[in-house]
Amino acid sequence: MKQASNEWNKEIDRTIQSFGFNQCKSDNCVCWKRSGTDELIILALFVDDIVIIHSANDNNEWKQLKAKFMAKYKMTDNKNAQFILGMKLERASDSLTITQELQINKVLKQFNMEDCKMKSTPSEVLKLTAADCPTTEQDKSAMQSVPYMSMVGSMMYISLCNRPDIAYCANSVSRFSQNPGERHWIACKRILRYLKGTATLGLKYYKNQPTDRIELAGYCDADWAGDVDDRKSTTGFVIRINECTVHWGSKKQSTVALSSAEAEYMGICTAATELKWFRNLLNELNLVTDEIPILYCGNQSAIAISENDKLHNRTKHIDIRHHFVREMVKTKQIKLKWIESGKQLADILTKNLSVKQFKELRVKLMNDGGII
Numbered sequence: 527m528k529q530a531s532n533e534w535n536k537e538i539d540r541t542i543q544s545f546g547f548n549q550c551k552s553d554n555c556v557c558w559k560r561s562g563t564d565e566l567i568i569l570a571l572f573v574d575d576i577v578i579i580h581s582a583n584d585n586n587e588w589k590q591l592k593a594k595f596m597a598k599y600k601m602t603d604n605k606n607a608q609f610i611l612g613m614k615l616e617r618a619s620d621s622l623t624i625t626q627e628l629q630i631n632k633v634l635k636q637f638n639m640e641d642c643k644m645k646s647t648p649s650e651v652l653k654l655t656a657a658d659c660p661t662t663e664q665d666k667s668a669m670q671s672v673p674y675m676s677m678v679g680s681m682m683y684i685s686l687c688n689r690p691d692i693a694y695c696a697n698s699v700s701r702f703s704q705n706p707g708e709r710h711w712i713a714c715k716r717i718l719r720y721l722k723g724t725a726t727l728g729l730k731y732y733k734n735q736p737t738d739r740i741e742l743a744g745y746c747d748a749d750w751a752g753d754v755d756d757r758k759s760t761t762g763f764v765i766r767i768n769e770c771t772v773h774w775g776s777k778k779q780s781t782v783a784l785s786s787a788e789a790e791y792m793g794i795c796t797a798a799t800e801l802k803w804f805r806n807l808l809n810e811l812n813l814v815t816d817e818i819p820i821l822y823c824g825n826q827s828a829i830a831i832s833e834n835d836k837l838h839n840r841t842k843h844i845d846i847r848h849h850f851v852r853e854m855v856k857t858k859q860i861k862l863k864w865i866e867s868g869k870q871l872a873d874i875l876t877k878n879l880s881v882k883q884f885k886e887l888r889v890k891l892m893n894d895g896g897i898i
Contacts (some may be wrong), residue, residue: 534574541598542569545591552807561587566812577607613687616728624688625728630721633680637673637718644723645716646885648695651878656755658709659702666705674706677714684721688729690774691888692717694762694875697776730893731770741768742805742819745865746797747872748779748789758782759789762875763797764891765804771891773800776875781845788844790828795848797821797872798860805859818858822865824873829862 527533543549547557547569557569565581567588576595580588595601607615612629615622634640660666678700685693695717702710745764751757758779765773777796783789801819808815823829831841832851841849854860867873874887 531573538571538574541595542571545594550807550810552803552810556807556811558811563587567591568811572611575611577610611687612683614728621730621732623728623730625726626684626688627725629684629687630725633677633684634718634722636680637677637715639715639718639722642715642719642722645719646723646881647879648692648717648720649698649713649878650716651880653752653754653878654698654702654710654713656702658707659705660707665707669706669708669711672706672711674711674714675703677718678703681714681717681721689721689727690729690764690771690891691724691727691874691884692720693774693776694760694877697760697778701778727892729771732768732893739817740808740813740815741817742766742801742808742815743769744797744801744819744821744860745870745872746790746793746821746823747870747876748783748786748793748825749876750783750786750789752877753778756782759792760876761789761793761796762872763793763800764871764875765797765800766871767804770893771871773804774872774875774891775800785827787825787827787831788841790823790825791831791841791844791851792848794821794823794828794832794862795851798851798854801860802854818861820863821860822863822870824865824867824870826864829864832862 539549539554542557545559547559547567550556550558555571557571559567561567561580561584563581563583565584566579567581567584568579570577570579578588578591592603596603606617609615609628612626614625614627616625631640634642660669678696681692681696682700685696695713699706699710699714699717743766745766747762749760749762752760758781760776760778762776763774764771775796779789779792781792783792798821801821805815805819833855851860855862868886869890871887871891873879874884874891879887
């Protein structure tokens, strides 16, 4: 039935709320409640998969909640989560690492690339272009037998879960899904060759912070006129909590920027909206962050435009939606800071880099230097 998923969502929402949980407005799939010991219990829902986070002091209360769930639905208790949606959770005394080795190996097998040669980076320095798309019916017919969209979809899922290092490349190849050429197909396989050599790489999150303070920060970058076909820029952003990466994105901008400052300004707006969403979510979970989130940008002119609305003549042609960032700066919802190029984590999400640059940023971005 078309409405089955919607009806299930209504049903599980009613059940969760009947157990005393509050649904977050910032993310409807995250719910929370205060335990008897006044600790936080967080419930995350993905269709019919439920993950619970609670204090060790609330084990008994969680057992009671679990009994209620299992009395109402036919469920399986997986104890301490080891796998979530294809992601493996590896616990250490001071950290948690999220990897996708099994998922990556599954994708490699699906496309008959389990024995492929490995690559040290997910892409070449050269950029993909529409000039490599097939133009004759014969060439188009030959590419129809290639599972291009399936491969792109698999890589997009991997990049969204825990692999920001392939986000830019996955986004680049996805732009040619309607009419891919041989060079685009080779670029897709290159990403899989890179994943084969880095299958055990993951995002690492450290615990036992020196203080209980939550530090929220963002990084944004833009590759001005980076698309050689329509000269649009690519925005990349990274959101970090206590120096651990929690969110990222790589996307081509919707309009052409007339300068690098404009491209960076539009990138700042995208990152600022994500920072605002994350701060709202943390506040709803009673994980209040008192300090103003810092957004790092590598373009002084873009920062000046964001902080000074008197520069009207230079920005009056820019889409009004991007001026939202000025209001955020004015009301002290974010603070902009300049950062030098070598420390800009979002650089890896906007362009192809040399092997040395790529690996240096990957280690900083993912907090994991296990693979060189």
